[in-house]
Amino acid sequence: ETGVTQSPTHLIKTRGQQVTLRCSSQSGHNTVSWYQQALGQGPQFIFQYYREEENGRGNFPPRFSGLQFPNYSSELNVNALELDDSALYLCASSATGDSPLHFGNGTRLTVT
Amino acid sequence: AQSVTQPDIHITVSEGASLELRCNYSYGATPYLFWYVQSPGQGLQLLLKYFSGDTLVQGIKGFEAEFKRSQSSFNLRKPSVHWSDAAEYFCAVGVGTGRRALTFGSGTRLQVQP
Numbered sequence: 001e002t003g004v005t006q007s008p009t010h011l012i013k014t015r016g017q018q019v020t021l022r023c024s025s026q027s028g029h030n031t032v033s034w035y036q037q038a039l040g041q042g043p044q045f046i047f048q049y050y051r052e053e054e055n056g057r058g059n060f061p062p063r064f065s066g067l068q069f070p071n072y073s074s075e076l077n078v079n080a081l082e083l084d085d086s087a088l089y090l091c092a093s094s095a096t097g098d099s100p101l102h103f104g105n106g107t108r109l110t111v112t
Numbered sequence: 113a114q115s116v117t118q119p120d121i122h123i124t125v126s127e128g129a130s131l132e133l134r135c136n137y138s139y140g141a142t143p144y145l146f147w148y149v150q151s152p153g154q155g156l157q158l159l160l161k162y163f164s165g166d167t168l169v170q171g172i173k174g175f176e177a178e179f180k181r182s183q184s185s186f187n188l189r190k191p192s193v194h195w196s197d198a199a200e201y202f203c204a205v206g207v208g209t210g211r212r213a214l215t216f217g218s219g220t221r222l223q224v225q226p
Contacts, residue, residue: 004155031212042204042218045213048208101212103148
């Protein structure tokens with residue numbers, strides 16, 4: 001069984017640029033969520049996608065957007081990067097029902 | 113709004129000693145509760161979860177947790193800690209659609225002394 005995979009593992013961007021992070025869900029999972037984890041903090045929920053539609057969003061501005069594809073892979077896009085966007089971005093997938101989230105190892109984004 | 117508090121930022125225990133990590137939550141409905149562990153540079157691994165039923169739940173790696181509704185707590189325990197248990201531990205409550213939008217605590221870093 002393939003787990004949740006994220007790419008790239010590390011990324012450095014300049015303030016004002018745009019970035020796309022990618023996630024491949026675990027086989028059989030149709031729900032994907034994205035989380036932002038700042039250094040020394042717990043993860044914060046960004047949004048969730050189910051069957052290619054956003055069905056839950058945390059307290060993040062619209063410059064954070066996402067996509068889920070028919071094969072259940074996903075993207076997180078962040079426009080107009082700010083220094084505070086530097087964090088570990090975690091993708092998690094789950095099946096329907098009460099199945100819990102399975103997390104990837106994350107993408108470490110540094111904004112300079 | 114929901115919240116999770118982990119009062120202990122950092123805990124050090126000796127190998128072989130027992131462990132209890134505290135977690136308190138605030139949520140208006142019946143909570144879905146989770147404990148995750150994170151090793152440096154890694155993602156989160158699920159240790160155990162509580163949805164309903166028996167308030168004492170068993171997880172992987174010899175961990176257990178007890179849900180106490182009257183105290184709004186979900187403390188994690190292990191009777192004998194191993195050096196490989198050193199990591200960051202996060203408690204979370206599941207809210208929103210399908211209870212998959214997790215609200216995490218700020219974590220407890222566990223160090224294990226030989």
